[in-house]
Amino acid sequence: MAGAFVGNGGDPRLSIDASAMDTYAGYISPQKRLLHDPAVSFEEYRYYAERTRTEERALKENEVGKTGFMQILFPPKSSPKPVFNSQGAVGEFDEKGTARRQSSVNANLADMSTRQVITMEEWTNASRAFRTATWAACFYLITTDILGPFGVGFSIGTLGWGPGIALFTVFGLMAGYSGYLLWKIFLGLDSYEFPLKNYGDLAFRLYGTVPRHIVNILQTIQLICGVGLIVISNGQAISQVSKFKLCYAICCLLWCLVGFGVGQVRTLAKYGWLANAAIWMNLMIMFISMGVIAHSEPNFSIAILGSAGAATNPDDITQDPTTLLYPPVKHYNGLPNPNSLIGSINGLMQGVYAYGGAQLFIEFMAEMKRPHDFIKAMWGAQFFIYTCYMVYGCFVYYYQGQYSYQIAYQGVSPYGWQTAGNMIAVISGIIAAGLYGNIGIKVLYNNILMDLFSFPPLTTHKGKVLWAVIVPIYWTIAFIIAAAIPDFFGLVSVVAAFCIIQFCYSFPPALALGYFIKKHAMRDDEGFDPTTGRVVRHDSGIMRYARGFMAGPLWMNIFNIIYLGGALSTFILGAYAAITGMVQAFENPELNAFSCNSPLNLG
Numbered sequence: 089m090a091g092a093f094v095g096n097g098g099d100p101r102l103s104i105d106a107s108a109m110d111t112y113a114g115y116i117s118p119q120k121r122l123l124h125d126p127a128v129s130f131e132e133y134r135y136y137a138e139r140t141r142t143e144e145r146a147l148k149e150n151e152v153g154k155t156g157f158m159q160i161l162f163p164p165k166s167s168p169k170p171v172f173n174s175q176g177a178v179g180e181f182d183e184k185g186t187a188r189r190q191s192s193v194n195a196n197l198a199d200m201s202t203r204q205v206i207t208m209e210e211w212t213n214a215s216r217a218f219r220t221a222t223w224a225a226c227f228y229l230i231t232t233d234i235l236g237p238f239g240v241g242f243s244i245g246t247l248g249w250g251p252g253i254a255l256f257t258v259f260g261l262m263a264g265y266s267g268y269l270l271w272k273i274f275l276g277l278d279s280y281e282f283p284l285k286n287y288g289d290l291a292f293r294l295y296g297t298v299p300r301h302i303v304n305i306l307q308t309i310q311l312i313c314g315v316g317l318i319v320i321s322n323g324q325a326i327s328q329v330s331k332f333k334l335c336y337a338i339c340c341l342l343w344c345l346v347g348f349g350v351g352q353v354r355t356l357a358k359y360g361w362l363a364n365a366a367i368w369m370n371l372m373i374m375f376i377s378m379g380v381i382a383h384s385e386p387n388f389s390i391a392i393l394g395s396a397g398a399a400t401n402p403d404d405i406t407q408d409p410t411t412l413l414y415p416p417v418k419h420y421n422g423l424p425n426p427n428s429l430i431g432s433i434n435g436l437m438q439g440v441y442a443y444g445g446a447q448l449f450i451e452f453m454a455e456m457k458r459p460h461d462f463i464k465a466m467w468g469a470q471f472f473i474y475t476c477y478m479v480y481g482c483f484v485y486y487y488q489g490q491y492s493y494q495i496a497y498q499g500v501s502p503y504g505w506q507t508a509g510n511m512i513a514v515i516s517g518i519i520a521a522g523l524y525g526n527i528g529i530k531v532l533y534n535n536i537l538m539d540l541f542s543f544p545p546l547t548t549h550k551g552k553v554l555w556a557v558i559v560p561i562y563w564t565i566a567f568i569i570a571a572a573i574p575d576f577f578g579l580v581s582v583v584a585a586f587c588i589i590q591f592c593y594s595f596p597p598a599l600a601l602g603y604f605i606k607k608h609a610m611r612d613d614e615g616f617d618p619t620t621g622r623v624v625r626h627d628s629g630i631m632r633y634a635r636g637f638m639a640g641p642l643w644m645n646i647f648n649i650i651y652l653g654g655a656l657s658t659f660i661l662g663a664y665a666a667i668t669g670m671v672q673a674f675e676n677p678e679l680n681a682f683s684c685n686s687p688l689n690l691g
Contacts, residue, residue, distance in 0.1 A: 116621075117208055118136070118208070118211060118281035118282055119207075119208060119210075119211035119281075123538065123539050124289075124292055124297070124300070124539060126296065126297060128282065128293075129616065129623045130293070130294075130606045131610065131614070131615045131616040131623045131624075131625075132282075132616045132623065133276075133277045133279070133282055133293055134276060134277070134607070134610075134615070134616070135615065135616040135618060136279035136280070136281040136282055137275065137276055137277055137278055137279045137282075139279065140278065140279040140280050140281075141275060141460065143280075144457075144458050144459070144460060145460070147457075147458070208281070211280075211281065212280035212281060214547075215280040215281070215283045216280055217547070218283070218454075218455065218547065219454075219455055219456060219457045220355070220357045220455065220457060221355075221356050221357040221360065221452070221455045221456045221457065222357075222360070222456070222457065222461075223456065223458070223461035223462065223464050223465045224360070224465070225356070225357060225359075225360025225361075225363070226356075226360075226452050226453075226456060226461075226462060226465040226466075227464075227465040227468055227469050228360055228361075228363035228364045228366075228367060229356060229359060229360065229363045229448070229452055229523065230445055230448075230449075230452065230465060230466060230469035230470075231363070231367050231469045231472055231473060232363040232366050232367065232519065232520050232523055236441065236442025236443070236444075236473070236477065237370070237374060237442070237473075237476050237477050237480045237481065237496075238373075238480075238495050238496045238497060238513075239438045239439075239441070239442065239494050239495065239496070240256065240438075240439070240442065240477045240478075240480060240481025240484070240496075241396075241480070241481045241482075241483070241484025241485045241488065241492035241493075241496050242394070242395070242396050242399075242435060242438060242484075242492045242493060242494040242496070243256070243396075243435045243436065243438045243439045243442075243481065244256075244396075244435075244481050244482065244484075244485045244492070245395070245396025245397070245400075245424070245435070245485050245488075245489065245490055245492040246396045246399050246400050246424065246431055246432050246434065246435025246436070246438075247423065247424075247432055247435055247436060248419075248420040248421055248422045248423050248424060249419065249420065249421050249422075249485075250421055250422055251422065251423065251432075252435075252439075252481075252485075253478065253482070255436060255439060256439050256442075256474075256477055256478065256481070257474070257478075259439055259440060259442075259443050260443060260470060260473070260474040260477070262592075262593060262651070263443040263445075263446060263470060263592050263593075264466070264467060264470040265596075265651075266446050266592055266593060266596035266597075267446055267449055267463075267466040267467075267470065267596075268463065268466075269596040269597065269599070269600040269648075270290075270446065270449050270450060270453075270596055270599070271449070271453070271459075271462055271463050271466065272600070272603070273290055273294075273599055273600060273603045274290070274450060274453050274459060274462075275459060275460060276603060276607065277290065277293050277294075277603070278453070278454070278459065283454065284450060284453075284454055285450075285451070285454050285530070285534050286304070286307070286450055286451055286454070286527075286530065286531050286534060286535070287303050287304075287307055287447060287450045287451075287531075287591065287595070288300040288301070288303040288304040288307065288531070288535060289450070290303075290450060290599055291303045291595075291599065294599055294602035294603055294606070295602055300535075303595065304531060304535050306586070306587050306590060306591070307447055307528075307531055307587070307591065308528060308531055308532060309583075309586070309587055310444075310447055310583055310587035310588060310591065311447070311524045311525070311527055311528030311531065312528055312562070312565060312566045312569060313566070313569065313570065313583045313587070314444075314521070314524040314528075314583070315347070315521045315524050315525045315528065315562075315563065315566035315570075316566040316567055316569050316570025316571070317570055317583070318343075318517045318518065318520055318521035318524075319340055319343045319344050319347065319521065319563075319566065319567050319570060319571075320340055320570045320571065321495065321513075321517060322339075322340075322343040322513075322514040322517050322518065323336065323339040323340030323341075323342070323343060324336075324339075324495075324498070324686065324687065324688055325498070325510035325511075325513055325514050326339040326342065326343075326510070326514065327339045327686035327688060327689070328498060328506060328507075328510055328686070328688050329506070329507045329510050329511065331503075332686050332688070332689040335684035336683060336684055336685060336686040336687075337571075337682055337683060337684055338684075339686070340567065340571060341567065343514070343518060343521075344563050344564065344566075344567040346518055347518065347521060347522065347525065347559075347563040347566075348559060348560045348563055350518055350519070350521070350522035350525075351522055351525045351526065351529070351559035351560075351562070351563060352555070352556060352559060353522065353526065354526070354546055354552070354555055355455065356451070356452060356455045356523075356526065357455060359522070359523055359526065362519050362522070362523075363519065363523065365516075365519065366515075366516040366519040366520060369512050369513075369515060369516035370513075370516050371476075372512055373497050373509050373512050373513055373516075374476065374480050376497075376505065376508060376509060376512075377484075377496055377497045377500055377505070377509055378480065378483055378484075380500045380502060380505040381483070381484060381487045381488060381496075381499075381500060382483075382487055384500060384501050384502055384505075385501050386417070386488045386489075386491035386492075386493075386499060386500075386501060387491070387493065387498070387499045387500060387501045387506075388405075388407070388414045388491065388501070390493065390498070390499070390688055391405040391414075391490075391491050391493070391499075392405060393687060393688065394493055394494040394495070395490065395491050395492060395493050395494070395499070396424070396435065396485075396489075396490050396491070396492045397424075397489075397490030397491060399428075399431035399432075399434055399435060400423075400424040400425045400428045400431040400432060400435075400490075401424050401425040401428065401490070403415075404418065404424070404490040405490055405491060414491075415490075417487070417488060417489035417490070417491065418489050418490055419485065419486070419489050424490065429665075430664075430665045430668055430669065433661050433662060433664075433665035434665050434666065434669055436658075436662070437584040437585055437662045437665070437666065438494065438584070440584045440585075440588055440589055440592070440593075440658070440662065441583070441584040441588055442473075442477060443473075443588075443592055444584065444588035444591070444592055445469075445592075446591050446592040446596065447587075447588070447591035447592070448523075448524075448527055449462070449466070451527045451530065452465075480496070484496050484499075497509030497510065497513060498510065498688070525559070525562060525563060525566070528562065529555070529558055529559065529562050530546070532558075532562075533546065533554075533555075533558070537554075571682055572682070573670075582666040582667070582670060584662060584666075585659060585662030585663040585665075585666045586659075586663060586666075589655060589658055589659045589662060590655075590659065593651070593654075593655035593658065594652060594655040594656060594659065597648035597649070597651045597652040597655070598648075598652055600644075600648050601645060601648050601649070601652075604636070604640035604641075604644065604645060605633055605636035605637050605640055605645070606636060607636070607640070608635070608636045608639040608640040608641075609632045609633060609635050609636030609639075610636075611626065613626075614626060
């Protein structure tokens, strides 16, 4: 029952002394609840979320100054300091509560005994202090996902002009729509009293504990594989730069060690300028490689490893044994080889991976001072990313055709320009890996270490020390997982099929259905009463959900169901192709990052 926490005896699952209760008997205030308490009703989440949004709007109106053009191009590390109430930004414990007075921001709020002696004001101030990122910094964090353009030419090559461009356009629009849905849900459920911190929290507040665990497990898998993928990609780049004279395993391990240092950045606000730098680096690689591709031949020697022709029609890239010449560049308007559906689907999965940023959106909004501004950052980033994808991908496919390589800057033939692209890419790549690792560690820390073992928040001194210790462990695990997979291209497809499709295309409409149905099922005289802590509902069951579905609005709920079905169908196709490709890859187990032989070296 949604109002299970209400009653003269309080929540029977929590043993809290009566002196710790708020004014009204039976009501347990937010700071005294479990971090993930199933007794909190949807109506209570909504009440505090609306109050928080009202405060954020007032703060925006009272703030002096506007975001200028230079602040957008070069965002500050954080927004102006939060403006709290007249009694100060940080409350203090009295002598009776602790041995010495301390800030609630630095207290271990994961410990239930600590939360019993702090006030509601201290609890909400600690939540406010965590939110410092600006929308401009968020734009750069989202656009760091621009690493995707280097595989767009390959994807179009496996699909042909028509299907390739059409599908990239559709995926881009739907990724933006998914971001819009997550934004709407976040604004409706997040508050200072009950802050949303990750994707799993959304699933928990709408569907319960089990869906939360499923989402957290999938997100952990995706992020740790994302870190590993970039480590392996950077290892391949250094291997190519060294002309395969440096052991391939050392090339990959080197970037794992670099990650130990990059991963020490804890807050996303501080990542804004790093993400900014990564975007300019990627644009530089795009412009350099476009100039080289237009004035030189494709890198024929590695085409068999990961080109569009190798994935769909190997005869198109096979060297003539008599003349020793490679087939001329060719293009396809439709599928290059209708009989090679697996190759085309794998190329499609590369396109899905290119829009794989939605799994980070909740974490971005959680650290924004004004989450309402996220929609500007999200749509701006999506349009910018799509433009880069189409311009760069079509350019690469036009000049290289079936030889379009899965990492475009490695598909150029002049060694000097290969080196230039590789060296810039490894720096921008390690920044992206640091971002994925940052979110991945926070998911593990908030949902396992804090929730189950009462570890201190990351804002405390002990939390910062623990972060420094966990980072190298996380990066090492990511390296081992990615290094054990003998097919880099196949690993991308597996991650895209099993994780990225869910976070970008399946979960958002599923969450939106639950949110809009529950929201619109509420009548005007229903909701949470803050004076008594009671939830007022006049009905329950199927009729209530039916009313919410019809009013939610109806057309959007129907569209979300269709959208969810299409996403799940894409998942099934992608999973089949990815698993088939991985089975073939494991037939050559020597091609992994535990070997000194680089997969790019065919000599």
